[in-house]
Amino acid sequence: MANAASGIAVHDDCKLRFLELKAKRTYRFIVFKIEEKQKQVIVEKVGEPNQGYEDFTASLPADECRYAVYDFDFVTEENCQKSRIFFVAWSPDTSRVRSKMIYASSKDRFKRELDGIQVELQATDPTEIGLDVIKSRAS
Amino acid sequence: MTQLAETYACVPTAERGRGILISGSPKSNTILYTNGRSVIILNLDNPLDVSVYAEHAYPATVARFSPNGEWIASADVSGAVRIWGTRNEFVLKKEFKVLSGRIDDLQWSPDGMRIVACGEGKGKSFVRAFMDHSNFANCVRFSPDGSKFITVSSDKKGIIYDGKSAEKIGELSSEDGHKGSIYAVSWSPDGKQVLTVSADKSAKIWDISEDGNGKVKKTLTSPGSGGVEDMLVGCLWQNDHLVTVSLAGTISLFSATDLDKAPVLLSGHMKNVTSLVVLKNDPKVIVSCSYDGLIIKWIQGVGYSGRLQRKDNSQIKCLAAVEEEIVTSGFDNKIWRVPVHGDQCGDADSVDIGTQPKDLSLALLSPEIALVSTDSGVVILHGTKVVSTVNLGFTVTASAIAPDGMEAIIGGQDGKLHIYSITGDILKEEAVLEKHRGAVSVIRYSPDVSMFASGDLNREVVVWDRVSREVKLKNMLYHTARVNCLAWSPDSRMVATGSLDTCVIIYEVDKPASSRLTIKGAHLGGVYGLAFTDQYTVVSSGEDACVRVWRLTPQS
Numbered sequence: 001m002a003n004a005a006s007g008i009a010v011h012d013d014c015k016l017r018f019l020e021l022k023a024k025r026t027y028r029f030i031v032f033k034i035e036e037k038q039k040q041v042i043v044e045k046v047g048e049p050n051q052g053y054e055d056f057t058a059s060l061p062a063d064e065c066r067y068a069v070y071d072f073d074f075v076t077e078e079n080c081q082k083s084r085i086f087f088v089a090w091s092p093d094t095s096r097v098r099s100k101m102i103y104a105s106s107k108d109r110f111k112r113e114l115d116g117i118q119v120e121l122q123a124t125d126p127t128e129i130g131l132d133v134i135k136s137r138a139s
Numbered sequence: 140m141t142q143l144a145e146t147y148a149c150v151p152t153a154e155r156g157r158g159i160l161i162s163g164s165p166k167s168n169t170i171l172y173t174n175g176r177s178v179i180i181l182n183l184d185n186p187l188d189v190s191v192y193a194e195h196a197y198p199a200t201v202a203r204f205s206p207n208g209e210w211i212a213s214a215d216v217s218g219a220v221r222i223w224g225t226r227n228e229f230v231l232k233k234e235f236k237v238l239s240g241r242i243d244d245l246q247w248s249p250d251g252m253r254i255v256a257c258g259e260g261k262g263k264s265f266v267r268a269f270m271d272h273s274n275f276a277n278c279v280r281f282s283p284d285g286s287k288f289i290t291v292s293s294d295k296k297g298i299i300y301d302g303k304s305a306e307k308i309g310e311l312s313s314e315d316g317h318k319g320s321i322y323a324v325s326w327s328p329d330g331k332q333v334l335t336v337s338a339d340k341s342a343k344i345w346d347i348s349e350d351g352n353g354k355v356k357k358t359l360t361s362p363g364s365g366g367v368e369d370m371l372v373g374c375l376w377q378n379d380h381l382v383t384v385s386l387a388g389t390i391s392l393f394s395a396t397d398l399d400k401a402p403v404l405l406s407g408h409m410k411n412v413t414s415l416v417v418l419k420n421d422p423k424v425i426v427s428c429s430y431d432g433l434i435i436k437w438i439q440g441v442g443y444s445g446r447l448q449r450k451d452n453s454q455i456k457c458l459a460a461v462e463e464e465i466v467t468s469g470f471d472n473k474i475w476r477v478p479v480h481g482d483q484c485g486d487a488d489s490v491d492i493g494t495q496p497k498d499l500s501l502a503l504l505s506p507e508i509a510l511v512s513t514d515s516g517v518v519i520l521h522g523t524k525v526v527s528t529v530n531l532g533f534t535v536t537a538s539a540i541a542p543d544g545m546e547a548i549i550g551g552q553d554g555k556l557h558i559y560s561i562t563g564d565i566l567k568e569e570a571v572l573e574k575h576r577g578a579v580s581v582i583r584y585s586p587d588v589s590m591f592a593s594g595d596l597n598r599e600v601v602v603w604d605r606v607s608r609e610v611k612l613k614n615m616l617y618h619t620a621r622v623n624c625l626a627w628s629p630d631s632r633m634v635a636t637g638s639l640d641t642c643v644i645i646y647e648v649d650k651p652a653s654s655r656l657t658i659k660g661a662h663l664g665g666v667y668g669l670a671f672t673d674q675y676t677v678v679s680s681g682e683d684a685c686v687r688v689w690r691l692t693p694q695s
Binding site: 093094125126127130131132 | 576614616617652653
């Protein structure tokens with residue numbers, strides 16, 4: 001269905017993969033891309049559970065927008081193992097304006113498909129997806 | 140990990156025609172004064188022991204210790220009073236808006252429960268008019284026991300009143316009295332003497348007799364150039380220390396018990412310190428310069444070491460220095476070369492380059508070659524001779540010349556870096572590098588000349604390889620406002636950047652930008668000068684007129 005403000009549909013695969021990440025923990029992260037010609041959001045890349053944060057940031061292109069979901073594991077002060085599911089709206093300053101506009105207007109519609117996101121992060125350059133930023137947002 | 144090692148404090152802000160207020164701790168030899176939005180807490184026994192309270196949103200006017208020494212009340216030009224603790228990181232106890240305008244003075248009640256504040260605007264103040272002076276009454280002080288109070292005025296007189304009845308009981312004798320407006324007065328702890336300071340550049344100690352009259356006991360003068368800046372505007376009698384402050388901000392400490400002893404002079408900057416240079420021959424000497432033209436030498440571990448006496452006191456915009464010479468440019472069209480011997484500047488030679496200089500750099504290996512960038516081009520100087528003036532066709536915002544004088548990098552308003560080779564007086568463009576997304580603000584070669592780093596107005600810094608002209612380290616985007624200054628460590632392994640966002644960030648060239656060290660809040664108002672004194676020590680200066688030395692502990 002295409003009823004977003006920008007007319008972008010969401011491919012069923014996106015929701016499926018997200019549910020797998022959430023319930024079965026089969027992926028560490030998922031990177032989504034908007035295919036302009038097909039007018040839909042598709043899954044571009046997934047990361048294995050053994051991959052880390054560095055692999056995630058490396059799979060975000062430096063001058064193109066993406067959406068991403070990352071499952072972040074950490075240990076709290078009381079020594080509990082916890083995890084948070086991050087939604088990252090990656091919109092680097094160096095990307096094209098048209099790209100930023102499409103991603104921005106489709107974001108809300110897309111997020112609604114992914115039920116279970118705990119923290120949302122918007123990043124416009126590599127410093128904003130640094131590990132210290134994630135850690136501070138996790139708690 | 141970074142640690143603040145030393146702070147070279149700024150001096151009190153002083154303006155002509157007005158006295159300033161400095162107050163002391165009831166328990167120790169610590170004094171309080173204000174500069175800009177900061178309150179400075181200085182230990183008279185060890186001037187390197189200084190703390191700064193920077194929480195006011197408006198310029199601060201006065202700060203006073205509570206009678207038990209636990210709290211400090213400080214006020215600013217917006218009429219707000221903040222009460223904060225002396226210990227425990229200056230925790231705020233209370234803030235309230237007392238007046239609608241500038242607060243000129245405030246005082247704690249002896250029980251420490253109330254504060255009276257006076258100033259401009261509507262508000263609570265207890266004022267009784269005394270008409271005995273014929274000119275501005277500048278300062279009024281109760282004696283420590285409350286039995287008398289004294290007022291001093293621009294009419295050069297001091298009048299003593301009974302503390303309870305407010306009747307005039309006597310005055311300071313005009314014999315050997317001040318010859319200029321008296322700006323401030325301070326009682327001795329035993330209430331038998333007062334210290335006054337005046338626009339006649341002297342401080343006088345008066346014996347106050349029981350009948351309320353004062354006679355000059357001693358006149359104190361500090362060494363100075365004799366100009367307007369030596370006018371004394373503030374004083375304080377703090378235990379054994381007699382503190383006087385001049386219009387230029389020089390703090391002189393006399394000993395109350397040994398009045399003939401020469402005073403200890405403390406000084407610092409009053410305004411934004413825009414440049415910092417570490418003199419090459421002695422790594423521990425730091426030269427700092429503020430835009431009002433004041434150049435001060437500091438010695439690491441010791442503090443204030445002297446002011447460079449310049450023949451003229453024009454404002455300085457850019458400064459470059461090598462061992463025995465300082466090159467400056469101001470807001471006119473001239474470049475000045477000043478030979479320096481110790482603390483004295485020799486006769487300066489100037490050259491008029493035709494337009495206002497925007498940036499200045501010296502070829503460190505042959506310092507008679509200087510590159511000056513102007514609005515639309517560059518000028519190359521050999522000594523004070525203009526060798527060539529080149530119009531480059533774009534707006535130049537930053538420039539740097541290689542130590543051997545053979546290459547120059549010019550940064551433009553559009554963020555492009557142009558690399559030129561220099562042969563004699565000809566500049567040949569070799570390459571244009573595009574990466575910055577804002578006007579380039581600073582360019583610096585690494586000491587080993589294998590790299591150079593550039594910073595821009597868009598908060599980004601880039602390290603480049605000099606030979607291949609490829610980006611060596613990128614994503615250095617951690618500042619949140621424009622990058623003002625940049626410095627390399629002596630071994631070329633680290634780059635420190637200072638920004639308007641008040642932070643200093645230190646990157647290691649071999650590690651990713653994310654593993655950086657951040658010094659937050661290094662200087663209220665922005666960091667404008669940066670230099671490394673050795674491998675692990677960074678010196679920074681900024682808008683708060685202070686110079687700070689930071690020690691870096693290497694991470695494994």
